[in-house]
Amino acid sequence: MDRITTHRNWGLHVAVGATLALVAVLAVLGWSPWPTRWPAFAMLAVLALAYAGFGWRGYEDRRAATAFVPLLVVAALVLPATVPSTAFVQCILFPVAWCxxxxxxxxxxxxxAIGVAAGVGLQIASGPSALVSTVLIEGVSIAGACALGLWITRIARLSDERRQLIEELRATQDSLAEAHRRAGVTSERERLARELHDTVAQNLAGIVMLTERARGDLAADRVDRLDERLTILEESARAALEESRTLVAAGSAGIAGDGLGAALHRLGERFARETGVPVSVDAPDCALDRDTQVVLLRTGQEALANVRAHADAASVHVRLQVAAEQVSLRISDDGVGFDSAVPTAGHGLRGLRERLALAGGTCTITSSPGRGTVVAVALPTTPDPATQRSAAPLSGANR
Incomplete structure (x- = not known):
């Protein structure tokens, strides 16, 4: 039984009890042509006991309704025949029968049948002189009860149909949501497999081929080619590493549901645990576009990787600042620094400049021997969707 039906039934229970109590008062105070009124009281007692015993189940149980409904007709006859004013009981007999x-x-x-029984009861109590009024009263009662019953039944059926449609719609929506989720998972798997095949797998295949050639050169004692082979092999390995880091950054980037600030704190804690170099992180929680978070976290990873490999630093400080239109990340160390005037092939920290420029951001690297290194990255808080993918490949070899 649903909530609406339960509330309706409780309303009917209260209405039946209140009506029977009022009819009992009318049976005591109303006019009666008979010297005794015990049939009316007996009928009320039987009706109340029957309703309390099994009649209340008739709204859901057809067998209980079959046993209780005939009592409604009997009550419509006995009560007005004993005390005419108790014909008021029809106001609850009709609704109970329809329900x-x-x-x-x-x-x-x-x-x-209820209307006719009530009319007969009124005629028994009032005599032939009240025939016209009885016919009019019961005719209006029957017509009103039937019209009201048909109207409410129509509304109830429409309500049931709409409820069923809503349930079917919800089930369809849940099914579509599950289908979309599965389609999204399948599409993501296909995309990841395609990107792995097109990037990492091809680079690894190239590394295998280069390794085989180097082994052949070594077997043939062509050592003059080994340096060139190893250089190409190193570049291919760097490219494979960059592509794999890009896929990881684009997929998760280590950013959990608690956001970029928490991810930077975890990155600093892991770096300090692995290297023994203390890292202080000032990174508040902030709401940023996911691609922006990926870019900033990859910058932090590259800067700390540089510190690990070359800086020989005693401490590192990471600071994240978020303004209305711009977010900036600053990583500074007190290590040995490097000569920023020396050109490179675009890997590592220096390679970030070109990639961040494609994303509409800037990367400033300030370093000098003996003074440490400061990496400062600035990005708009709402990056242009056309440049978001260009900003993804932020990995690579360190300086």
Missing amino acids: QIERVRTSLLVSL
């Missing part, structure tokens, strides 16, 4: 009978035609027949 407990499933078929509309049967409800119409039972309503007619």
Whole structure:
């Protein structure tokens, strides 16, 4: 039984109890042509006990309704025949009959039977002189009860149909959501497999071929080619590493649901644990575009990787600042520094400049021997969607 039906039934229970109590008062105070009123009281007692015993189940149980509905017709006859004013009981007999009978035609027949029984009871109590008024009263009662019953039944059926449609719609929406989720998972797997095949797998295949050639040169004692082979092999390995880091950064970037600030704190803690170099991180929680978070976290990874490999630093400081239109990340160390005037092939920290420029950001590297290194990255808080993919490959070899 649903919530709406439960509330409706409780309303009917209260209405039945209140109506029977009021009819009992009318049976005591109302006019009666008979010297005794015990049939009315007996009928009220039987009706109340029957409703409390099994009649209340008739709204859901067809067998209980079959046993209780005939009592409604009997009550409509006995009560007005004993005390005419108790014909008021019809105001609850009609609704109970309509709610407990499933078929509309049967409800119409039972309503007619209740009205006729009440009219007969009034005639028994009032005599032939009240025939016209009795016919008019019961005719209006039957017509009103049938019209109201048909109207409410129509509303109830429309409500049930709409409820069923809503349930079907919700089920369809859940099914579509699950289908979209599965399609998204499948599409992501296909994309990842395609990118692995097109990038990392091809680079690894090239490394295998270069290794085989180097082994052949070594076997043939062509050592003059080994340096060139190893150089190409190193570049291919760097490219494979860059592509794999790019895929990891684009997929998760180590950014969990707690955001970039927490990811930077975890990065600093891991670096300090692995190297013994203390890292202080000043990175508040902030709401940023995911691609922007990926770019900033990759910058932090590259800068700390540089510190690990070359800086010989005693401490590192990481600071994240978020303004209305720009977010900046600054990584500074007190290591040995390097000569920023020496050109490179675009790997590592220096390679970030070109890639961040494609994303609409800037990368400033300040370093000199003996003074440490400062890496400062600035990005707009809402990057242009056309440049987001260009900013993804931020990995590579360190300086």
